Amino acid sequence: MTPIRHNQSDTDAVLDAARDCVLAVGVRRTTLTDVARRAGVSRMTLYRRWPDVRTLVGDLMTREWIALAVGAMPDIDAGTPTRTRLVDGLVAGVNAFRAHPLFHKIIDVDPELLLPYVLDRRGASQDALLGLITGALAEGHADGSVRAMHPGLQARSLLLVVQSFTLSLRTMTEEADPELTERSFLGELRTLLERTLTP
Incomplete structure (x- = not known):
């Protein structure tokens, strides 16, 4: 070796x-x-x-989650308002997180690993996600497509919303009911984000 x-x-x-x-x-x-x-x-x-393994897995989650979030954000398009890109990216990010095999394994086998980041403190990946969201909000404030307010409060509120959809969505869905499917909830998430971000 x-x-x-x-x-x-x-x-x-x-x-x-x-x-x-x-x-x-x-x-x-x-x-x-x-x-x-x-x-x-x-x-x-x-x-x-x-x-220890938890420290290593923490670095692994940070790498995977940041790459996933960056990949979910649509490319900048001069004809597309920042608000649209941000909403599309956040909804796509929730969808991508929920489909990620590592996320599935942790939720199914080792869910307690996520509890400190939900109940006690922010992790490196959450701080990185806040940085991405804050940057997009600044662009949206500048082009007038996003409601202007304290960027830290706005970014953290958005992360709380998408984090709850990511972690808890399966507790709310009922695939037998067409109004309570995962797809329906992601549509509702899009509506919530659009309404809270529209000036």
């Missing part, structure tokens, strides 16, 4: 290995030894950077 240097490709290789382990057996049954073996690095190399 070769020592891992702290460049992005090496970090991604370890995070990829961690993702594969978590998808296979869940967080509680994943060990740093498993990850090191899968990544082809020494266990001590991992311990120097990640003291």
